[in-house]
Amino acid sequence: MVLYYAPRRAAETSHVVYVGADKHENERLIAHGLPHDVWFHVDALSSAHVYLRLRPGETWDDVAEDELEDCAQLVKANSIAGNKINDVWVIYTPWENLLKRGDMAVGQVSFVDEKLVRRTKVKTRSNEIVNRLNKTKEERFPDLQAEKEEYERGVREEKKRAYHESERRRKEEERLRLEEAEARDYKHMMNEEKMKSNKELAKKYASVEEAEDDFM
Structure with a gap:
């Protein structure tokens, strides 16, 4: 079982906090996390493994201060020893x-x-934050492996789409480059400075018959 919570501004960010119900569930979370997940734990003490799932493409630098506080408070509240003391350090990493x-x-x-x-320090437990998070708690039984496989399949499809789009643009740019090169060559062949009108050519000859003889 996995416990899900809504951090502050979840409606705007689509971020989700999730926690393993026990150490065995934590093993599954470790194995099937996603690149945009951030892991939280009380430093040097036993505690729950808390994850903040960001949006694809976001990194832990995108974690807002209020979200950081929510996750840190939830970790402290779910640590038997950490919940009893003040000035608890919480560690987090991608x-x-x-x-x-x-x-x-x-x-x-x-x-x-x-x-x-x-590392971030939690000076004291905030019941206001913990109670607010607990009101959003949902118990679910997700297929974590299937979720990860679906995510990775989407990443592969996006890479494939991006590759085909890149190739299409490359070929289009190559086509335009060749057309421009051909246009330059044609313009050079039809250099107006070297072209003469029929009137100018006629000045070279005394008569039409002479011009025709020269042409032949």
Whole structure:
């Protein structure tokens, strides 16, 4: 089971917060996250794994301060030890930076690059924020693998479409370039400065018969 929450301005941003119901569900979330997911956890303490799903193409730099506060408060509230103390540090990183090795315990993760981990401090629990988020909570049983496969299929289709569009533009630009080159060559062949009228040509000859003889 996965728990879903609506962060502030969710109607505008389409962002969604989701949380694994237990450590086994967290394993599935780790395996089937998406590139535009941001992972949150209480630093150095046990807590829920909280994800903020952004829109495709967005990065963790697009996370607003109020969304960051919502996720941090939700992580603290879902940490047995962290919920009891003040000045709790919450860490967060892009889903793609999560590292899961075979020798790790269930639900445990590390990071590909420690430099891509940020920290934010939660001084105290905000019941106002936690209660607001809990009012939006929904329990679902999604097929995470199917959702990820559908997303990846869409990415491949978009790349294919972009490639074909790029090729179409390239061929069109090549066609126009060749047409312009041919037009320049034709204009050179028909150089008006080198062209003479019939009247000018006639001045070279004393008679029509002489001109015709020269032509023949």
